[in-house]
Amino acid sequence: MNSSILINALFIFMLAGFIGFEVIRRVSPLLHTPLMSLTNALDAIAVVGAIVLVGEHKSSLSVILGTIAVVAATSNIVGGFLITDRMLKMFKSSRPAAKS
Amino acid sequence: MNEFAGNQLPIEIIYLVASALFILSLKWMSSPTTARHGVWAGELGMLLAIAGTLLHHGIVDYKWIAIALVLGTIIGVPLGRVQMTAVPQRTALSHAFGALCVTLVGTAEFYLRTPEISRFMMAVLSMEVILGSLTFTGSLMAAGKLQEILPQRPLTYKGQNFVNFLLLVIAVALAVYLVLHPEARQLYPFMLLIALAFGVLLVIPIGGADMPTVISLLNAYAGLSAAAMGFVLNNKLLIVAGALDGSSGLILSVIMSKAMNRSFTNVLFGAFGQVQAAAAGAQEAKQVRSATAEEAAAILSAANKVVVVPGYGMAVAQAQHKVRELYDALSKRGVDVRFAIHPVAGRMPGHMNVLLAEADIPYDRLMDMEDINSDFPQTDVALVIGANDVTNPAARTDTTSPIYGMPILDVDKAHTVMVIKRGMSPGFAGIDNPLYYLDNTLMLFGDAKAFVGNIVRELTGGGGHG
Numbered sequence: 001m002n003s004s005i006l007i008n009a010l011f012i013f014m015l016a017g018f019i020g021f022e023v024i025r026r027v028s029p030l031l032h033t034p035l036m037s038l039t040n041a042l043d044a045i046a047v048v049g050a051i052v053l054v055g056e057h058k059s060s061l062s063v064i065l066g067t068i069a070v071v072a073a074t075s076n077i078v079g080g081f082l083i084t085d086r087m088l089k090m091f092k093s094s095r096p097a098a099k100s
Numbered sequence: 101m102n103e104f105a106g107n108q109l110p111i112e113i114i115y116l117v118a119s120a121l122f123i124l125s126l127k128w129m130s131s132p133t134t135a136r137h138g139v140w141a142g143e144l145g146m147l148l149a150i151a152g153t154l155l156h157h158g159i160v161d162y163k164w165i166a167i168a169l170v171l172g173t174i175i176g177v178p179l180g181r182v183q184m185t186a187v188p189q190r191t192a193l194s195h196a197f198g199a200l201c202v203t204l205v206g207t208a209e210f211y212l213r214t215p216e217i218s219r220f221m222m223a224v225l226s227m228e229v230i231l232g233s234l235t236f237t238g239s240l241m242a243a244g245k246l247q248e249i250l251p252q253r254p255l256t257y258k259g260q261n262f263v264n265f266l267l268l269v270i271a272v273a274l275a276v277y278l279v280l281h282p283e284a285r286q287l288y289p290f291m292l293l294i295a296l297a298f299g300v301l302l303v304i305p306i307g308g309a310d311m312p313t314v315i316s317l318l319n320a321y322a323g324l325s326a327a328a329m330g331f332v333l334n335n336k337l338l339i340v341a342g343a344l345d346g347s348s349g350l351i352l353s354v355i356m357s358k359a360m361n362r363s364f365t366n367v368l369f370g371a372f373g374q375v376q377a378a379a380a381g382a383q384e385a386k387q388v389r390s391a392t393a394e395e396a397a398a399i400l401s402a403a404n405k406v407v408v409v410p411g412y413g414m415a416v417a418q419a420q421h422k423v424r425e426l427y428d429a430l431s432k433r434g435v436d437v438r439f440a441i442h443p444v445a446g447r448m449p450g451h452m453n454v455l456l457a458e459a460d461i462p463y464d465r466l467m468d469m470e471d472i473n474s475d476f477p478q479t480d481v482a483l484v485i486g487a488n489d490v491t492n493p494a495a496r497t498d499t500t501s502p503i504y505g506m507p508i509l510d511v512d513k514a515h516t517v518m519v520i521k522r523g524m525s526p527g528f529a530g531i532d533n534p535l536y537y538l539d540n541t542l543m544l545f546g547d548a549k550a551f552v553g554n555i556v557r558e559l560t561g562g563g564g565h566g
Contacts, residue, residue: 006220009331009339016340019123020347026130029443029468032352032450033187035129036319040194042122042142043345046201046326048153049333053208054168055159062208063161067168069204072197074172075179077146080194082180083187085139087454090184091132094462 034087041080047073114152115337121145122341126348132463149337184458185415188315188447189246195318196239202325203232207292209332215283221332222282226275228328230295235321237299242314245303246447252308260305267298308447309489313356315448320349352449359443359469361495361506388524391542393551396518397558399542400430403480403516406437407472409509410452411445413486417548420459423485426552427461429559438465440472440482440509442490473510482514484535486548488521492533503531517541520551 027035050073053066121141128138154165182190206229213221244250274291278284306314327342329335357363391399400406408427414420430437439461445452453466467475476482484491487509494501495508511517512535519536521543535541544551 005334006331009334009336012336012339013327013331013343016119016343017347020126020344021351023123023126023130024344024348024351027126028130028132029355029441029450030453030463030466031129031132031135032355033191033446033448033454034135034450035126035348036191036315036352036449037187037194038125038129038139038142039319039323039345039348040191040198042125042146042341043198043323043326044201045118045122045146045149045338045341046198046205046329048149049205049329049335049338050168050201051150051153051165052156052158052333053205054164055154055156055161057161058212059208061211063164065204065208067164069201069208070165070168071172071175072204073201074169075176076194076197076201078173078176079179079190080176081139081143081146082177083182083190085136086180087184087187087457088132088135088139090454090457090460091135091463092457092460093132093464 030091031088034084037080037087038084041077041084044073044076044080047077108156111152111156112336114148115335118145118149118152119337119340121148122344126344184454186247187454188311188451189243191448192239192243192246192315192318195315195322196236196243198322199232199235199239199325202322202329203229203236203292205329206232206332207288210288211285214285217282219279222279223275224328224331226278226291228325228332229292230271230275231321231325231328233292233295234299234302235318235325237296238303238314239299239318239322241300241303242306242311242318245306245308246311254307255304260301264298264301267294267301271295271298309444310360311447312444312449312451313353313360313362316349316352316356318349320346320353323347323349355443356449359507361503386537388536388543389541390545391518393544393554394558396542396544397555399516399518400426400481400483400555401433401435401559403435405475405479406430406435406481406483407440407467407476407479407511407514408437409440409442409482409484409487409491409511410456411442411485411487411490412447412452413488414548415446415452415455415486417486419485419549419552420455422549422552422556423456424459424461425556426559427465429556433559438467438472438475440467440469440511442469442487442509445487445490469507469509476510476513479514480516482511482517484511484517484519485552486520488533489531491519491535492531494531494534498534501531511535512538512540515540518544520544520546520548522547 047070050066050069053062057063122145125138125142128134179190206225245252271291271294274287323342323345327339330338330342427437441452457463489503491509491511493512495503495506517540
């Protein structure tokens with residue numbers, strides 16, 4: 001990795017960290033549990049790294065480890081989105097919704 | 101040459117869109133009215149990213165990818181359908197899975213790339229693997245404690261902090277050696293094992309009541325390890341997702357540590373969970389006043405403003421649905437009922453809100469500590485159900501109390517306080533609660549579910565007018 005790629009990556013990390021702080025600071029404590037299960041599901045985007053690792057088939061070790069990694073991350077994606085949506089469906093307002 | 105998906109322009113563009121969707125997803129979580137859009141944005145981003153990755157020209161074999169995606173879905177679906185009381189352990193388990201994925205990919209990359217690896221890359225890779233593996237075992241321990249497979253109480257021994265610190269130092273020292281001498285591949289398994297052991301020992305001394313902080317902190321670690329993986333693979337989407345997850349976990353950790361009156365450094369270095377030595381003061385027989393369900397119902401129906409203070413004890417007694425019936429019965433009589441939620445009520449951040457929402461209590465009745473505390477002096481009845489330490493006025497006044505300084509719900513300022521409790525045993529931290537001996541406090545002794553049920557019966561059956 002040459003240093004310009006590194007600096008680019010650090011910039012992205014720094015900016016995304018600040019965006020994360022600003023966006024998540026605004027999340028109501030009401031929703032902190034679904035927030036955590038949602039970020040958990042998003043974090044499982046690591047699956048793309050594992051998919052390439054398995055697909056490139058560079059060594060049998062990398063295929064074995066990568067396959068387990070894809071299983072673990074996929075279960076987080078599926079389970080995380082499912083439960084977040086289930087939780088959010090439960091949050092109802094007492095005021096009648098502003099619909100026609 | 102380690103080429104990665106991110107090097108192909110179409111995939112880069114898909115990842116860019118996915119990153120934007122992830123940020124929007126979290127932005128929409130700010131309010132319950134838009135939150136479900138957030139989930140959809142996240143799902144769309146995820147779908148795009150996975151589909152785009154499958155187009156990567158380096159992929160020559162799809163068989164194992166397909167098998168793994170199917171298997172992961174089969175495991176994931178039941179994990180998405182657990183009961184709401186089990187959400188904390190499910191979350192801990194998914195931190196473990198996420199960290200496992202990162203650790204395994206990091207390990208595979210290590211063996212593919214060494215010894216021709218740049219120092220910087222090796223440093224980031226070590227960070228990825230150390231953070232990933234300690235999060236993996238630490239989260240498994242947390243899940244075990246929450247599921248009550250492992251003892252909830254803290255397991256401590258002398259010199260524990262020293263041993264933990266030593267292990268971390270050894271793991272980091274091995275990492276530094278590998279950065280300087282990446283050809284010493286035989287050292288890698290030791291670094292991995294020590295980090296795994298460190299994760300176990302880090303969480304073992306932590307008690308059940310500290311779990312909200314631990315889960316948040318593990319969340320932050322999981323995010324940071326994923327971001328480190330993004331550096332290793334030069335995958336910008338992964339860096340973004342990891343940074344978002346990491347900052348989310350960090351913010352929640354800070355909120356939780358403030359709510360438990362622990363300094364943030366205290367939390368960061370894993371010194372939380374030390375058993376607070378309760379001052380075994382002389383237990384003089386202080387007088388408490390108690391009331392029956394009938395009396396409680398009469399006081400509640402005469403009130404204008406009632407604030408219910410639920411604690412984890414309410415969930416343990418499975419009393420949420422009875423509490424909902426109480427809310428209905430009182431609302432029908434024109435009583436204004438709200439719920440005061442302490443940040444650490446429950447086993448993870450925000451857990452109590454989910455439990456009450458599941459019982460169909462409207463979310464605009466659920467109030468944060470800051471919003472409700474100023475209202476207690478105008479409150480006729482504060483009804484405490486299964487909460488103890490978070491209502492203890494000693495935290496405000498008694499400098500010798502172990503919980504002195506912890507932000508609490510000022511229920512003692514309400515005109516009447518009613519506390520549903522099994523008996524006079526002290527709470528989690530083993531601290532006596534002066535609230536119970538106040539002149540305006542009535543103790544309602546009994547099981548939370550049965551007692552609330554009795555009050556509801558008095559209110560609905562006994563009344564008969566209207």
